[in-house]
Each structure stands twice: as C-alpha cells, then as structure tokens.
Amino acid sequence: MSKLLTRRSLVTAGLVTAAGATGIGAMARYGLIPPDYATPFGAGETLTYATQRLLTSGNSLAREFTRSDISKIPIVNGPAPPDEAFRRLAADGFRDWRLQIEGLIERPASFTLDELRNMPSQSHILLHACEQGWSYIAEWTGVRLSHVLDQVKTKPGARYCVFMPYPNPQQTTGIIRTQFESVDMADALHPQTILAYGMNSETLPADFGAPLRLRMSRQIGWKNTKFLSRIIVTDRMDLYRKGAGTWYGGI
Amino acid sequence: MRTGVSSASLDARVSAIPVTDEPATGISAIRTTQRLRHLASVRVSHWLFATGVLGLIASGSGILISHPRLYWGETGSVAMPSLLDLPLPMIIGPSVWNRPIHFFFAWFLVIGGLVYVIAGLTTRHLRKDVVPSKADLRWRPILAVIWDHVRWKRTSADEAWTYNVVQRLTYLIVVFVLFPGIVWTGLSMSFALMSVFPFMVTVLGGHQSARTLHFVFASLLLMFFLVHMAMLCLVGFKSHVRAMITGYKPQEGSAE
Numbered sequence: 001m002s003k004l005l006t007r008r009s010l011v012t013a014g015l016v017t018a019a020g021a022t023g024i025g026a027m028a029r030y031g032l033i034p035p036d037y038a039t040p041f042g043a044g045e046t047l048t049y050a051t052q053r054l055l056t057s058g059n060s061l062a063r064e065f066t067r068s069d070i071s072k073i074p075i076v077n078g079p080a081p082p083d084e085a086f087r088r089l090a091a092d093g094f095r096d097w098r099l100q101i102e103g104l105i106e107r108p109a110s111f112t113l114d115e116l117r118n119m120p121s122q123s124h125i126l127l128h129a130c131e132q133g134w135s136y137i138a139e140w141t142g143v144r145l146s147h148v149l150d151q152v153k154t155k156p157g158a159r160y161c162v163f164m165p166y167p168n169p170q171q172t173t174g175i176i177r178t179q180f181e182s183v184d185m186a187d188a189l190h191p192q193t194i195l196a197y198g199m200n201s202e203t204l205p206a207d208f209g210a211p212l213r214l215r216m217s218r219q220i221g222w223k224n225t226k227f228l229s230r231i232i233v234t235d236r237m238d239l240y241r242k243g244a245g246t247w248y249g250g251i
Numbered sequence: 252m253r254t255g256v257s258s259a260s261l262d263a264r265v266s267a268i269p270v271t272d273e274p275a276t277g278i279s280a281i282r283t284t285q286r287l288r289h290l291a292s293v294r295v296s297h298w299l300f301a302t303g304v305l306g307l308i309a310s311g312s313g314i315l316i317s318h319p320r321l322y323w324g325e326t327g328s329v330a331m332p333s334l335l336d337l338p339l340p341m342i343i344g345p346s347v348w349n350r351p352i353h354f355f356f357a358w359f360l361v362i363g364g365l366v367y368v369i370a371g372l373t374t375r376h377l378r379k380d381v382v383p384s385k386a387d388l389r390w391r392p393i394l395a396v397i398w399d400h401v402r403w404k405r406t407s408a409d410e411a412w413t414y415n416v417v418q419r420l421t422y423l424i425v426v427f428v429l430f431p432g433i434v435w436t437g438l439s440m441s442f443a444l445m446s447v448f449p450f451m452v453t454v455l456g457g458h459q460s461a462r463t464l465h466f467v468f469a470s471l472l473l474m475f476f477l478v479h480m481a482m483l484c485l486v487g488f489k490s491h492v493r494a495m496i497t498g499y500k501p502q503e504g505s506a507e
Contacts, residue, residue, distance in 0.1 A: 062442055132346045135325065135327060
C-alpha cells in the first residue's frame, strides 16, 4: 500500500510540477508576470496582476463622472519641487521644459508643452484615490499617451513605460513626487491614459504635477507620476521602482 | 442540548471509514480508537482562512491607520466631512508596504473559500454538518443553545461531535456573508476591476462607501475571530487545535 502511495504521490508531484512550469511559461508568454514577482510577497502580486490583466483585457473603460461631481477641494499629495531650477521653469510657464522620450522607439524625440497642447486633446472626469484611503473627483485634460507614443513609433519589443519626474529621477527619498514609476503597455496604451496639462478646465497647478503629469483611469493615485520630464520605453523588467510597495498597485 | 434533531451525520460517515491496520504505534494507535473529527478539506481551508484573516487584519490595520476616517459616496478626504472618525492616530507610510502584504493574504481567503465550498458540496459537509435542520431553525432551539451557554452547561460527549444550531448559523454567515462581503467590498475599490464590473461599486454607493463597508465586514470578522478564540480556550485550546491539524481529537481527559 505504501508503495502504491509513493508511486501515486510521485506521479502527482510530477504532474503538478509540469503543470506549474507550463503555467508559469504561459504566463510569461502572455505578459502576466509583474516585474516584482520575486519580492517577498511576489506570489500574491503575480496572482493579482495576472488575474486583473486577464479580466481587464481589452480596453475596458473606467467610470467617468459629471462636472457636478467634481470635488471642491482636491487633495495635494506631495507638493511641487521647492528647488530653484523648478521655480524658474514654472515662472516662465515652462517654456524651457521638454518632455524627452527615449528607449525602444524608432524616433527619439522631445516635445515642448505647446507641441503637446497642439496635439489632439481629450478630457476625462475621473475618481482619483490614494492607497491611504482618501479620494476626489477631478477633470483632467491632456493628450492621449498612445498618440504621443505613435509619434515616436514604439518598437515591437516594448513592454513597459518608465515615467521620470523632474528633477532627479533617482532621488527616492520617500517623497512621492520624486519617485519614478513604470506601467505595462496595457495601461500605457489605454484610451483613458493621458499626459495631462490641464485640471478642472485650468492649467495644471504646480502642486498637482505641472507642467505635465500622467493620468491613468485604471490605476491607483501614486502610479500617476507628476512633474514629468522623461519617458523611457523599455522591455527590461528591472527598471521598475524597487521599494517596499507593489509595482502593479492593482486592486 | 435538547434540540435532538440536528444530525450526527459526521459520526455516521466517519465510522464507516476503515481504520488503519498498521501496528498500533504513535498516531496510528490513537487513530484506531478515534473517530475523524474534521475532514481534510475542512482542515486545509480552516488554516488557509486562519492565515488569510490574521494577515489581512494585520496588514489592513496598517492601511487603515494611514487614513482612519470613513466616508460615504465616491469621495472623501480631510477636506470633506467624514461619516466616522476612528479614534486612531493618522500615520502616513504603513499603507505602502502593507498593500502588497494585504493582497498576498487576500489570496489565502479566496483559495480557502474555493476549497471549502467545492469540497463542502462534493463531500456534502455543508449539507450534513453546517446547514441547520429545519427543526432547529426556530427560536426555541436557538435560545436553548444560547441559554445552555449562559449557564455554562457542558455539552455531552455525543453533542460535542456535531455543531449546534448557533455554530452552524455562525459558520454559514462567516463563509457565505462575511467572506464574500469583504472580498466584494475590497475588489470594489479596484479601479481596474471596476472598469469591467462597475455595478459592483455603484450598488454600494461609491468608492468610499465600499471602503466603509469593507471596514464594517472586517470588524465583524474580527469579532467572530475573538469569540472563536474565546470559545476555543473554554473548550480546550490544545485538543481542538490538534483536532483541526490532525483531524483527530485526543480521548476525553487524556490530553488536557
């Protein structure tokens, strides 16, 4: 009896291992493994990311609200960089500011604020929620990120977009505004994902990410990088922000 | 317990399980003289639930303390009136590292729930051991159980082999109301998922309503957990934890 059990358990273990390996291979093939899969809670991250990506495949649109829903007082989380260089740029209406795009693209380019404003614009009234628990509704105006990426022609291997804020992309001193973030192409190319230069029918205020910020409809607050300066299109998984938090953010 | 009607089906079923014919040493010696108390699927899902709930309460507290104010509707912040200000300090930061921990342990609850419900249906554990009999679903037998507890009346050995009507109702509420409720309200705070299932959050009244209800379900689960622990200590911590691990309970008076 024990022999039978051993054989059976061996076969079971073999099948489970094979199924697991096949499953993980298939998940990697379809881009269902997040860059932080190997972190202490990476198993949960992977399950969450894979499940959400399978359920949200296609460009499912987040809820939009009406002008009357817009919150009177939106919350500032991480005010504008206090340094002199940023203030000089802001005082000048960000005339000397450029959005640089590089990485896996055919035509590396940089855009001025006016060039971005002259691209087709779209507005979305979205709920913005922080993982801490608070939320507000605001209207955001900008150019669709996929339109900008079309201008520079992303190469076929592109898997992630990394968003670098002003001024120092590597400065991760625990202040949210100075942290860079990355998202997968599903979020980057989503029709409600915009590079916003306007908020509630006005120019994007400095504390909310002027001159340009990322605004995604299907993501939590902190994924929407403010004070953008650079976008890197990449296929590298190791370029995400390594920290205590989750990469996908999900749920 | 004078309800009498509730089934002793677990006994009937497990007494039919042939006992091992291995030499009577160690655990197998106990097994030959013991009846199976908890099915393997119940034990596995129980510990998945226990791990999940403890991890979720701990990490959830870390997230809650980042903004211990509750609101109703879609929006809420320090600039808006709250529904309830919890008497907790507001500490910014823990939500960052508690978030992945929270989602990690949420999967224990989801997988445990699937194991429990699927096995509960296929082994008929749910129908036989958890769903109360019609005769028990009246105020008299329910109050009788409560009254017995108030009087600290010990259950007889036979009665202790089955769940009483109050236990059955409590487990049903935990598995089929609190667990789905906490998963529903949790998922309702997901922007990505609500782009596919927007009705899940709109029927609740909005993002902040979902968060508030998530807190309510969490509080009810915490209450269940505390009562569960209190009862466990009263009836014998060691023997019952052991029964939930091995499936068997040491003989009366032998291990406590």
